[in-house]
Amino acid sequence: MIRTPLRPLARVLDAREKGENPDAIVRENLRLRHEAMRDQARTRAEGRLFIMAVLFLCAFTVVGARMGTLAASVPQEPRMAATTGTAITAQRADIVDRNGNVLATNLATHALYAQPPHMIDHARAAAELVRIFPDLDEERLIKDFTGSRKFLWIKKKISPEQMQQVHEIGDPGLLFGPREMRLYPNGKLAAHVLGGTSFGREGVHSAEVIGVAGVEKAFDTFLRDPANEGEALRLSLDLTVQSAIRRVLYGGMKLLNAAGATAVMLDAHTGEVISLVSLPDFDPNDRPRPLTTGDAGDSPLFNRAVQGVYELGSTYKIFTAAQAMELGLVNAHTEVDANAPMKWGKHKIREFRNKNYGPKLSVTDVIVKSSNVGTANMALAIGKERQQEFLRRLGLFEPTPLELVEAPGAKPLLPKNWGDIHTITASYGHGISASPMHLASAYASLLNGGKLVKPSLLAGGAAPTGERIVSEDVSKASREMLRAVVTRGTASFGEVEGYAVAGKTGTADKPKPTGGYYDDKVIATFATVFPAHDPKYVLVVTLDEPSENSGTKPRRTAGWTAVPVAAEIIRRTAPLLGLRPEIEPATDFGVTLAGN
Template identity: 70%
Template sequence: MIRTPLRPLARILDARLKGENPDAIERENKRIRHEQMRDQSRQRAEGRLLIMGVCFFCAFSVVGGRMGLLAMSEPVEPRTHAPGAVISASRADIVDRNGSLLATNFDTHALYAQPRHMVDPNAAAEGLVKVFPDLDLARLKKDFSGKRKFLWIKKKISPEQMQAVHDIGDPGLLFAPRDMRLYPNGKLAAHVMGGASYGKEGVHAAEVIGVAGVEKYFDKYLRDPANGNKPLQLSLDLTVQAAAEQVLFGGMKLMNAKGATSVLMDVKTGEVISVASLPSFDPNDRPRPAVEGDASDSPLFNRSVQGVYELGSTFKIFAAAQAVDLGLVNPDTVIDTKGPMKVGGFRIGEFRNKNYGKLSVTDIIVKSSNRGTGRMALDIGVKRQKEFLKSLGFFEPTGFEIVEAAGGKPLLPKKWTDLSSVTISYGHGISTSPIHLAAGYAAIANGGFKVEPTLIKQPRTKMGERVMSSTAAKSARMMLRKVVSKGTASFGEVPGYHVGGKTGTADKPKPTGGYYEDKVIATFASIFPAHDPKYVLIVTLDEPVESSGDKPRRTAGWTAVPVAAEMIRRVAPLLGVRPTVEPANNAVLTLTSSN
């Protein structure tokens, strides 16, 4: 700023000429200068006050906003914790083919204690024992009064239990949020679901991991946030599964069986619509694995994929189908089944020492002749038989999408001789799982194409390579139909659904070698409708005994067949299979007058 002089020369000279006092000019300029300085100081002070006012306003606004947020939020007790890896607790749902829920997550809490923050450890221990009677009071008091800084009390508690712990009122008892895996249908499809448990755990979250079944097989998919929690859709139909399990349970009890399993499969896609194994369990409260005794005694044992059995005469249809496919026979070819028949120094006999004489290939299957099937196997030869059974998938575990399926590897003879070829043709000397058998029968039912059993809903038909000609498959289906209409599976007839199938009864092997005389594995492998098959159903009973008559009956025709027939009667309408009149061969049209 340029200051005005206090005694400007021009004005001083002018004042002296006029006779005025020059000091008055100096005094006036001093006054003007002081007024300018005062105004400048006032403006500076007012600017500083304005800036301070804005700062105070912003500060009080931030404090007030924070106080408002705290007032609106839920109260949370501060918890000390060490920094660590973030635990991913999310897990996708599992649904059936129609979108019905099979597995989901449920919000719950875990209970833990910090003894150093407890007001009255003894009173807290006594209160907890009242809420959770299974806790050890003496152990709790020792833990609460010792040097421990942290301990879990319960990994999962109900809302009622949580409120009861709240009422104890001790600040050292705290709650950790949890995602619990929930199976809303309880035991339904338990062996498929498998179950889940906790992996990494913290006070703010817990990692839910699969321990068996599809939960473990698809564990990475279900836990992957990149999937956007998109549910895993299975091929199972919940309503069909419920009906199948109900019928199977009733059949197992009625036939006094130790265990049972069933597999229902779409013959063109390989989709498993229902699969059951009994006895079962609740995956919401999965039991501990057995550490001693026979594994099959445990409810965790999945008989459909882990149960590797000699499935008896159900294998005879494969020998007949291959013989037709190779052009060695046709359904009407006659084979002499009279004894004696020796192979490799061993006598080949018939059930109950029957002697059928000369039979057609169809009648060999209908009457279930061991000798007739064995003679076809000898004509086929060891090499071709092995190649055929391998093409059907009987040499390796299936790709069924549960972890237990990998353990269901078929048991094959160490040295495949002519004797092995004969016995395997009627289901002895080779042990496979019911899921293997279902895939084999599906190849016959769909016209000769291999299928892979799957638990995932398929968008379209998915058949593999051709393993037999359509002519051989059609002939085999015709034979299976006659087994039900006039053979060993007559109890399997279901009006309107034209069931075809084959029975199989195999003596159960002893753990120490040899076979039991009074224990069998009874199986009925069926297709329906036989003239246009859509589904394969396998029913296997472990140690059944039908006791309504004078003597106990254990064969599949008396035990497994009635159970399978009832199951078809129940599930066929649920599958949308309409009852029809079976088409007749060489139907004759009769013309009548319209009058």
């Protein structure tokens, strides 16, 4: 910048000529110079202040926006960043029944953990925690809090009320981690189907929920797959039917002093499992630990419908009769030898209570009266090879293909060396063991028109294979025989007016763990199909060690125990299934003339 001289020579000379003081020129120039410097400094300061104002405005805007975002968000505990390992995926799809009713879902909750170095009063915190969670050990907590540990879990799942109580302790070393837990809103209902879950990998801010039993484990990959976008797993169960059957079965088990009970209902044509109940049961929200001693069958975790393999007794007799008819050896009216006792080598085949229904019985009456001897003679005519092949085709030699992790381990028990005597005993359900689920699917395949079905827990599950087990005529004749069992045979208590129940009883002595059989313990089973003239559903009810004690002597046979329970189940559930009571078509027609 070019500065103006304070004493310009020309002006000084001019001032002297005019008699003026030259110092006034200096003072005036100094004033003008100072004013210019002042204006320049003011302009520079104003620019700086404007820039600072803009910067402060931006800073306060950012801070205010962040504060607003935090105020509008859900409060969460601080999270520790993980630098290694894969992210834990906790989200799990719902499980619903065939009508969309929720069987299993998720619930947001919290886990409680402690960081002892950040705690203020270890003893007080321990005492308060024990007050909130009585199952905790106060001395152990104090030892952990005052030791060298820097982190410890206190509770993996806590309720909102418990969380608030821990908050009120006010100790900064007690912290919460968000959790997603599995919730079963129906409690014990369908417990053995659902199974249960547990935590897998766990972190402070999340935990992996994994299936440990039932469909939760069988479909674990599907339920955890984010690609499914939360699509629910739809089961074939009907929640209302399941509830009704459990209520009736539980009452029957208590009234009949049974150690356990199970009921399976299938769609006769698709094999879909409408209901599966096993008692005693459990609450999957608080799944008990497996038994470490004693018989695993005594645990409430044991699924009697699938894992339990039993001698199912005379329920097998219809398989023998149906095969004999399919082979053309007999028809429903053919008379067979039923003269008891029957001698086979050193063995004697006897009837219940040493009765003798012989010397001859029609095939229908063999089933109606539940004749061991008549069934045995038909089995010998069939032969062991053909008998084994037929039972194998019915699925009674292999585990059921049911979508439960427990199913593959439930393999039927068969004779090691299948001789003629085993052909005889297997024909009436002794010396061979299977699960109630096996029996239900075999009855469905035999009685639905003769086409093989496989049980499934998925709604709209595996389509029937179309493989024919027996002809439609044999299937119909088998249903008519089983209908006669209810109308005039061993299952007379099974009649339900309007629903044409057909079925077969089975009472088998319960085997001892050490070998042999108990004299006063049985497995009582009633396998049914209804309506008999238009089969829709198959129901199998099995009671473990039942005893009906209203008379002078205990009555343990299926006709007195399993049959009335099954009848009440059908009476309660048939309307729920949309079945209207019908009047059975008469077999004979006549005209009656009435006078005036």
